[in-house]
Amino acid sequence: MNFDLTDEQQSIRTTLAAFAEREIKPFARQWDKSETFPREVIEKLGALGFLGVAFPERWGGGAAGTLSQVLVVEGLSRYDASIGLTCAAHMSLSTGHIAAFAAKEHCDRYVPDMIAAKKLGAWCLTEPSSGSDAAAMKTHAVRAGDNFQISGTKMFITNGSVADVYVVMAVTDPAKGRDGVSAFIVDRGTAGLSNGKKIEKLGLHASDTAEVIFENVTIPARNLIGELGAGYRQTLKVLEGGRIGIAGFAAGIARGAFEEARAYALERRQFNSRIADFQAIQWMFADMATRLEASWVLICRAAALKDSGKPYAREAAMAKLFASETAMWATTKAVQIHGGYGYVTDFPVERYMRDAKLSEIGEGTSEVLRMIIAKSLLRDGYLPV
Ligand SMILES: Cc1cc2nc3c(=O)[nH]c(=O)nc-3n(C[C@H](O)[C@H](O)[C@H](O)COP(=O)(O)OP(=O)(O)OC[C@H]3O[C@@H](n4cnc5c(N)ncnc54)[C@H](O)[C@@H]3O)c2cc1C
The missing domain is CATH 2.40.110.10 (Butyryl-CoA Dehydrogenase, subunit A, domain 2)
Structure with missing residues (x-):
């Protein structure tokens, strides 16, 4: 078991973060407010190769595996979950469906342009x-x-x-x-x-x-x-993979909420102390990070199973279920740590809380995921790892 990111994955994470700090973070609030779809950002992400990291090299992809694609969705969602979701749906669902199941003629015709974001899916x-x-x-x-x-x-x-x-x-x-x-x-x-x-x-x-x-x-x-x-069978496979991506979407929002709340708690003073010095606040951070870490372990395991060609439907459902409920919980705590400032739009945590809710609904609601997990457990039993 190796939890280290490869050099390539480290590089995806750092270059994407630099891009997001420059091209996304300063504008995310305004796009949210004006309900603007920033197509030019998606086109830049395509041109830079971020949307093809998991696709084969013959179509212009990076062949860097499922976890690399999750890192892209997570790294975008940390700053703007709308962009994270746009890219998750484009990569895992539409492009992923064509790449996995369409004839070579169609893959050659669509996948390279979709990876490059010349065509959006x-x-x-x-x-x-x-x-x-x-x-x-x-x-x-x-x-x-x-x-x-x-x-x-x-x-x-x-x-x-x-x-x-x-x-x-x-x-x-x-x-x-x-x-x-x-x-x-x-x-x-x-x-x-x-x-x-x-x-x-x-x-x-x-x-x-x-x-x-x-x-x-x-x-x-x-x-x-x-x-x-064969469309329904294809759909189930596409959703299995997509759920790992949505787990990454949720983990990105939760990380954003954690980082914003941490910065705020270290600054904000009440009763002559930083609020970060109060144990009630510290425990929220401890619980946020522990749940986030557990989300990542589930994501890494589901991604590793997928890339090794083993069944991963249950693990993908577990990753998405846990990461999405963590995102909803952690964003609520981040708003709480901000007090009244968390409830107003000057700080991004209220947006994170609104955005997180979708992760419990899209690509299988939490109830449907629990049904999938339970069905598999009752059929096959359970042995950890
Ligand atoms: C922002 C957004 C983006 C989306 N993007 C896409 C997309 O790109 N492509 C696409 O195809 N879809 C997309 N969806 C749709 C999404 O996948 C569905 O909303 C989701 O699958 C739930 O379906 P539903 O909304 O019809 O809810 P319903 O299925 O009607 O569920 C309503 C409630 O009943 C519960 N429920 C349903 N069945 C059971 C059961 N058997 N046992 C217990 N509880 C049950 C559900 O968990 C839920 O709580 C998107 C949705 C949103 C909001």
Whole structure:
């Protein structure tokens, strides 16, 4: 067991932090306030190679493994969780789905441009009436000669109104249930693809979240990803990997909350002492860091299992469950440590608290993750490590 980052991972962490300090930190509050999606920052991250760290070199990636990609999401989320989520959805979900399951022709056509952020991806699973029960989707795709025609509405799609490439799950054979779902690539600009009304959110204001509507969207049959009827199985695999990324997203927010609260507690004085000298405050830091450290151990283990080709669904679910609940808890404590200043927008911790909530909901709610973990434990038993 080796918990040291490689030289390459250290370098990703430090160069990304320098970028974020310069290009993200000074603007994050304003983007949140004005609900601005900073596309140019995503393009710079792509140009610098950060969005391809885990993808194969033949497509311009860095082949540096899952943990490296988590470090990118974590390092961005520490400063601006909206940018962290944008990149997590782009890398793990849309680009990851194409790279893992699409034909070589499609991988060559899309993945290099997506890694370089010349094309931004969105991954369309959730619908207005199907979330946790994703297989109950209504969007359907019907074969018409050499084409498929897709109709339906997808809900809460990250990058939904700004993407260039959409990975869309749709029912192709209603009689087959989960084995009747297929995945497709749809390019922005295809007739019949549009966005619904703007979705106003609790947090993550600089991340684009949109309804994506498909009205008889006609695409070539070759845009099917993998085999007909394999879309739901692909979805489960994509979500397993995505959950490690969302654990990193949560860990980044929690680290941000810790660092901001620590700086504040060392400065703020009450009763002639720094508030950092009060034991009640010190214990909050001890608990925040202990939970954060435990999150990282779970993340590292899930990432190592994934890269070694072993099953990792349970460990990814555990990492995401624990890291997300840690982020919600730690950001609440960070607001508490700031007192009244934590409740106002002059300090970033209220934004961190609003942003953290999504980590308990997206890519499997905490309840769904507990179901996945329990099912695996009752089926296979439990042996630590
Ligand atoms: C900001 C944001 C970004 C998102 N990005 C994307 C994206 O890019 N692509 C995409 O496809 N989706 C995306 N989503 C959707 C997200 O994945 C879903 O919101 C999530 O899966 C939950 O689905 P739901 O909202 O329909 O809630 P529901 O499934 O309706 O759940 C409601 C409540 O019931 C609980 N529940 C449901 N089933 C059970 C059960 N069997 N047992 C116990 N409790 C249960 C849930 O845990 C939850 O507490 C995004 C959502 C948000 C808010």
